[in-house]
Amino acid sequence: MIKNIAVIGAGLAGTTVASLMKGNFDVKIFEKSKNAGGRMSTRKEIPFNFDHGAQFFKISTIDFKNFLLDLFTQKVIEPWKFRLAYFEGQYLKKIKMIEDEDGFFVGVPNMDSIIKYLSKNCNLILNTKIERIVRKNDKWSLYDQNKKSYGLFDWVILSLPAQQSLELISNNISFYSLIEKIKMKGCFSLMVGMKKSLNLDFDAALIENEDIAWFAINNSKPGRMNKNCLIINSSYEYASKNLNTSKAKVLKHLLSKSSKFLNYDLLKSNIIKIHQWKYVEAECSPIENFFIDHKEKIAVCGDWFINSRVEGAFLSANELSKEIIK
Numbered sequence: 001m002i003k004n005i006a007v008i009g010a011g012l013a014g015t016t017v018a019s020l021m022k023g024n025f026d027v028k029i030f031e032k033s034k035n036a037g038g039r040m041s042t043r044k045e046i047p048f049n050f051d052h053g054a055q056f057f058k059i060s061t062i063d064f065k066n067f068l069l070d071l072f073t074q075k076v077i078e079p080w081k082f083r084l085a086y087f088e089g090q091y092l093k094k095i096k097m098i099e100d101e102d103g104f105f106v107g108v109p110n111m112d113s114i115i116k117y118l119s120k121n122c123n124l125i126l127n128t129k130i131e132r133i134v135r136k137n138d139k140w141s142l143y144d145q146n147k148k149s150y151g152l153f154d155w156v157i158l159s160l161p162a163q164q165s166l167e168l169i170s171n172n173i174s175f176y177s178l179i180e181k182i183k184m185k186g187c188f189s190l191m192v193g194m195k196k197s198l199n200l201d202f203d204a205a206l207i208e209n210e211d212i213a214w215f216a217i218n219n220s221k222p223g224r225m226n227k228n229c230l231i232i233n234s235s236y237e238y239a240s241k242n243l244n245t246s247k248a249k250v251l252k253h254l255l256s257k258s259s260k261f262l263n264y265d266l267l268k269s270n271i272i273k274i275h276q277w278k279y280v281e282a283e284c285s286p287i288e289n290f291f292i293d294h295k296e297k298i299a300v301c302g303d304w305f306i307n308s309r310v311e312g313a314f315l316s317a318n319e320l321s322k323e324i325i326k
């Protein structure tokens, strides 16, 4: 009999698991947001689009390359060719031209196009935050924020950041204490949409020893229709010191820092938004590529098992899928 599997979280790890396992199992993915994508989401603020999570990704393994072959053929993934500046505070150290062969890849026309492509034939249930999972008579039941139940499942796969996984499981699960040890760093993403082009000498910048650590002109990525969408990420250090500061205050501070950095008053922009990412990168990763409890039929995967990057999310999900199919 075909087994029912519930995947919680529709980021790259969750959609990878679902797309690899849907031939062997009846798989449902549950996602709390209104769109799939997770930390590869694109925020739409008409008429601007912001890839406010993952900025680009690298491919270093054959498995990941093969998994993405179709997306390359369909031009859902393309290399990003751009001018990358390196700053020490306000001081420009160098500008490097990133060419196709450097392999800085992005989704086209948006970062979330990759997740949309992968999940298009999957059974995806959006706007559904799973708040409780209960095991009874060898089956799992899932309950959402309105206490609605979604039937019975043989397996549950959590494809969530460590802390969010921990919220759903209890300490009788074999890997509970291993997840407890994982701490993840956060950051803020400032999104600025403007009519004017800034005419800079660079398209993206890595900034050291500043409250802002990354700057990118989103529309320098291939296939972007929108003009002048800027993404500015705070440093981890600034974010950790301002976890509980009001968003308005953080926005004001990062906007002022960015205006100074660009030598242009960003207050004149058309759209200014801020997003807080609580879980960007694990401080250290487990030695395993996923955790699985065969007795309780529950497993967890995600980028934080490997390197907290896009490829890490895939590799963890790929290894776990192989183990469950086996």
Ligand SMILES: Cc1cc2nc3c(=O)[nH]c(=O)nc-3n(C[C@H](O)[C@H](O)[C@H](O)COP(=O)(O)OP(=O)(O)OC[C@H]3O[C@@H](n4cnc5c(N)ncnc54)[C@H](O)[C@@H]3O)c2cc1C
Binding pocket: 008, 009, 010, 011, 012, 013, 014, 030, 031, 032, 033, 036, 037, 038, 039, 040, 052, 053, 054, 055, 056, 057, 058, 128, 129, 130, 131, 159, 160, 161, 164, 187, 189, 233, 277, 279, 280, 301, 302, 303, 304, 308, 309, 310, 311, 312, 313
């Ligand atoms: C600002 C930022 C910049 C980054 N830059 C890069 C980069 O340049 N290159 C790179 O390789 N990587 C980058 N990353 C990391 C990359 O985005 C992640 O490694 C990858 O997207 C993680 O995928 P995932 O599926 O493991 O987790 P996620 O994408 O976090 O997926 C988890 C999903 O679960 C959902 N969810 C959570 N709780 C529940 C619940 N209870 N019920 C239902 N759904 C739930 C979430 O909404 C989310 O969609 C960046 C990340 C951030 C935040």
